Amino acid sequence: MKSDFLVKLIRFKLICALCVKIKIIIKLNTKMEIIRTENIEKIYDDNGVPVHAVRGVSITIEKGEFMAIAGPSGSGKTTLLNLIGALDNPTKGKVFLEKEDLALKSRNELSQIRLNKIGFVFQAYNLIPVLTALENIEFKMMLLGIPEKDRREKAFTIMEELGIGELADKIPGEMSGGQQQRVAVARSIVNNPPIVLADEPTANLDSATAHTLIDLMEKMCTEKKITFVFSSHDKQVLEHAKRVLILKDGKIEQ
């Protein structure tokens, strides 16, 4: 009787272990959507003249992707990144972040999403000129209410990881473009957001510095499993991307 029960118990445990394994395998093989746009359009009003910056873009970005949006100047790259990053609303269509419809979020919820879930890197670095590199990196964590000791420690750690520890006390005016952009990348990832959007992050850098920066972003994508979406029209920079979407006149070309 007793051994019968034991056999059943062992069998049950084996089945449970098998189910967990299958679940893990399924999870590993299933691509997880992080961003999806559904036929989004953006029409700006330029003094009464409508400007169609994005015309019906439907894309899905998977968790952990290292992907690029390419296209000539004026093709809609910045507009598309702003729509994906909840910095602007589409005129038509929907944007889903982690399967949640951004149109259903309040202003307050959207600002929390921008703070917690999205890191931004801009072409012109956009560091606060009067703050040191360390303070710039800490700034977002200050807005999130993270205590000073913790945020300082996190900022130092990420600077060390990115090899820019020696810049901690420098203000933006004392740094080169490449150094400022590395600080901007550190700032974008310091609170481990699931996604970083970088709008032409290498446009102001020479080609060697541009490669170093993209390598750094790729390393962070792999190591920290952060999804990176960056825009560029530099062929060499685009070669680093695992997937490139080409925009032309506000539409995806391929």
Ligand SMILES: Nc1ncnc2c1ncn2[C@@H]1O[C@H](COP(=O)(O)OP(=O)(O)O)[C@@H](O)[C@H]1O
């Ligand atoms: N705030 C705005 N008001 C009016 N037109 C705009 C505005 N922002 C961008 N545009 C126009 O939208 C189009 C796409 O711009 P943008 O998204 O900046 O492209 P890209 O980043 O590829 O250079 C361009 O024609 C641009 O002039």
Ligand SMILES: [Mg+2]
């Ligand atoms: Mg742009």
